[in-house]
Amino acid sequence: MDRMNKAIENMQKNGIDQMLVTTTSDIFYLTGEWIDPGERFLGLLLNSNGDKKLFINKLFPVKTKNIKSFIYEDKENPIEIFSSHINKNKRLGIDKNWSAKFLIELMEKINIKVFNSSKVIEGMRVIKDAEEINKMRLSSQINDKAMKEVQKLIPNMMTEKMVARAVSNILEKLGAEGNSFEPIIAYGENAGEPHHISDKTKIKHGDSVIIDMGGVKDFYCSDMTRTIFFGAPKDEYKKIYNIVLEANLKGIEAVKPGNKFSDVDNAARSVIEKAGYGEYFTHRTGHNIGIDVHEWPNVSSDNDMELKPGMIFSVEPGIYLNGKVGVRIEDLVLVTKNGCEVLNSFDKSFNII
Ligand SMILES: [Mn+2]
Structure with missing residues (x-):
């Protein structure tokens, strides 16, 4: 099983419906793509139903074909776009390293319960293949x-x-x-x-x-x-x-x-x-x-x-x-x-x- 599906399986086991992965190294681990967006928003939204969505600025080309990409431009608000893909009635797992500037903006925009879901990927990465x-x-x-x-x-x-x-x-x-x-x-x-x-x-x-x-x-x-x-x-x-x-x-x-x-x-x-x-x-x-x-x-x-x-x-x-x-x-x-x-x-x- 590939790592991304393994992560989704782990979400199901832990009762996590939706989860945002944001670090360059976690996204590389899951997708094989090294994307360093600097201060711009980069996020991989995983859903326990198998959906995978990547939110990425147009400046960074994506080669991966097996994830649906949502490409935004500098003139757009990525948190606005991202928040429209979240199920607001369910908890949202957040990467502990996600920048507070994005998290604060998200929490001001929508009323949603968030929690630290970093353990899902950390638990995989700790055992090297x-x-x-x-x-x-x-x-x-x-x-x-x-x-x-x-x-x-x-x-x-x-x-x-x-x-x-x-x-x-x-x-x-x-x-x-x-x-x-x-x-x-x-x-x-x-x-x-x-x-x-x-x-x-x-x-x-x-x-x-x-x-x-x-x-x-x-x-x-x-x-x-x-x-x-x-x-x-x-x-x-x-x-x-x-x-x-x-x-x-x-x-x-x-x-x-x-x-x-x-x-x-x-x-x-x-x-x-x-x-x-x-x-x-x-x-x-x-x-x-x-x-x-x-x-x-x-x-x-x-x-x-x-x-x-x-x-x-x-x-x-x-x-x-x-x-x-x-x-x-x-x-x-x-x-x-x-x-x-x-x-x-x-x-x-x-x-x-
Ligand atoms: Mn050392």
């Missing part, structure tokens, strides 16, 4: 190769920003379409912030270097982090590195069907807690990934959802000592029948360049 798995493998293989090239740039005394800028070119040369997110290159004390924005900082002797990067290949994202050192670091920093590495390995070890996302978080987090650095691991252990770099759900202590074969997510523990040092080690893993396959193979042993 064979074709998606192969694309995810390839995407991470490219990222592994790119990491090697990026690490070669570090001794060149370029700023964080210059290295970050070089990442997309390296990924493209290796066959990717580009970055899956703005790469994080963080030196020394900047690495002490988990989401540092790369700036004009230059590297100093003994700095830890966080390199968090990912590419897009055939619409599927990679995401990996390595931390290396520029010259021998303080003993404590080496100790921290080995704790984070142990946490990464223990987290990965916990990835198998039957375990929960919270078990993976706990396996990684408890290594860091036992070593006395629990308060410095300030984020969740990971996130699912696929067409989007961050997909539902998270690998976190409060997520008791069970792991199932075909899920792909990151395991990325870290320790961040504000103003001093930061270490994060991140790999993508695929849940298999008996355990997991790590999609990244780039070396993660303690490394001084």
